[in-house]
Amino acid sequence: MANTSDTVLVIGACGQLGSELTLELRNMYGGSNVVAADIAAPKQADLRDSGPFEKIDVLDPKAMGELAAKYKFKQIYHLAAVLSATGEKNPKFAWKLNMDGLFNVLDLALEQKVEKVYWPSSIAVFGPNTPRQNTPQHTIMDPNTVYGISKQAGERWCEYYFEKYGLDVRSLRYPGLIGYKALPGGGTTDYAVDIYHKALEDSASYECFLSENTYLPMMYMPDALKATLDLMHAPAEQVKVRSSYNLSAMSFSPKEIAASIQKHIPEFEISYKPDSRQQIADSWPQSIDDSAAQQDWGWKPAYDLDAMTADMLLNLKKMKEEQAV
Ligand code: AKB
Numbered sequence: 001m002a003n004t005s006d007t008v009l010v011i012g013a014c015g016q017l018g019s020e021l022t023l024e025l026r027n028m029y030g031g032s033n034v035v036a037a038d039i040a041a042p043k044q045a046d047l048r049d050s051g052p053f054e055k056i057d058v059l060d061p062k063a064m065g066e067l068a069a070k071y072k073f074k075q076i077y078h079l080a081a082v083l084s085a086t087g088e089k090n091p092k093f094a095w096k097l098n099m100d101g102l103f104n105v106l107d108l109a110l111e112q113k114v115e116k117v118y119w120p121s122s123i124a125v126f127g128p129n130t131p132r133q134n135t136p137q138h139t140i141m142d143p144n145t146v147y148g149i150s151k152q153a154g155e156r157w158c159e160y161y162f163e164k165y166g167l168d169v170r171s172l173r174y175p176g177l178i179g180y181k182a183l184p185g186g187g188t189t190d191y192a193v194d195i196y197h198k199a200l201e202d203s204a205s206y207e208c209f210l211s212e213n214t215y216l217p218m219m220y221m222p223d224a225l226k227a228t229l230d231l232m233h234a235p236a237e238q239v240k241v242r243s244s245y246n247l248s249a250m251s252f253s254p255k256e257i258a259a260s261i262q263k264h265i266p267e268f269e270i271s272y273k274p275d276s277r278q279q280i281a282d283s284w285p286q287s288i289d290d291s292a293a294q295q296d297w298g299w300k301p302a303y304d305l306d307a308m309t310a311d312m313l314l315n316l317k318k319m320k321e322e323q324a325v
Contacts, residue, residue, distance in 0.1 A: 012079030058101035086186030087147035098150035121244035124148035135285035171244035179221030215286040219249040220303040234297040248288035249301035
């Protein structure tokens with residue numbers, strides 16, 4: 001249950017997930033109760049106009065402390081991170097941002113008696129020796145990207161803060177997230193967003209950086225928002241996994257998403273030019289067993305590939321038309 005008088009901080013509020021989650025939280029808790037924070041001001045008008053924004057660097061604990069003292073947050077959603085593909089370009093910085101940022105938030109939450117913390121993990125915690133089909137909640141984890149290593153270490157620390165200090169921190173291992181409102185930044189699964197944008201351009205064609213039969217777990221944004229809010233509003237005793245929950249909705253390949261788009265745009269063409277992101281994709285699961293999330297707090301996704309494609313194309317078309325006016 002949501003306590004709608006809570007003040008909530010969203011760090012990384014201008015990102016792909018943050019920009020949509022902040023709006024959902026503002027609908028639930030009221031605009032002025034949900035502070036959007038990021039390293040740069042929001043570009044989206046709805047995010048900018050619906051509640052307070054604070055410029056913050058998650059690597060600056062003093063500034064974070066001042067912010068928390070000002071607003072007395074009851075909940076923090078800490079979404080700021082360097083993703084898988086960008087992380088490989090500057091591994092030391094990715095490690096610093098992803099780990100020091102998490103420590104700053106966890107310590108702040110303890111100091112300021114924040115009641116609940118949300119921190120996203122990823123399918124990137126798995127690695128080349130993990131079973132790739134129906135990957136279990138508990139299994140071999142040998143991530144070989146700095147992003148995956150930081151997420152796996154982060155999971156261990158979240159569980160540690162819960163066990164040792166009683167901090168109510170909750171987490172999901174997101175698959176690739178697909179939405180029409182904001183673009184992802186620097187991930188391996190980003191192709192599954194880009195492809196819809198390119199399908200609606202005049203050329204109706206897309207050159208994919210993964211090969212045609214590369215299957216990855218994916219999820220449409222409304223499902224990701226629902227999962228996040230359901231987990232955060234579940235009674236604490238139902239949240240039995242304190243590292244991070246496996247979460248699943250669909251699994252598809254570039255060839256299959258192209259075929260789904262062709263049902264609406266028959267002339268759409270896809271070509272393939274795999275780059276360094278192929279190796280990352282090949283080290284990740286193809287599908288995920290999320291039975292723990294189903295059992296503990298009733299997780300169930302609503303969208304499959306074709307339902308997502310129909311909704312993505314409809315909304316992207318609408319947005320293009322509005323921009324053209
Ligand atoms: C990425 O591709 O890096 C992310 C993820 C799966 O965590 N979308």
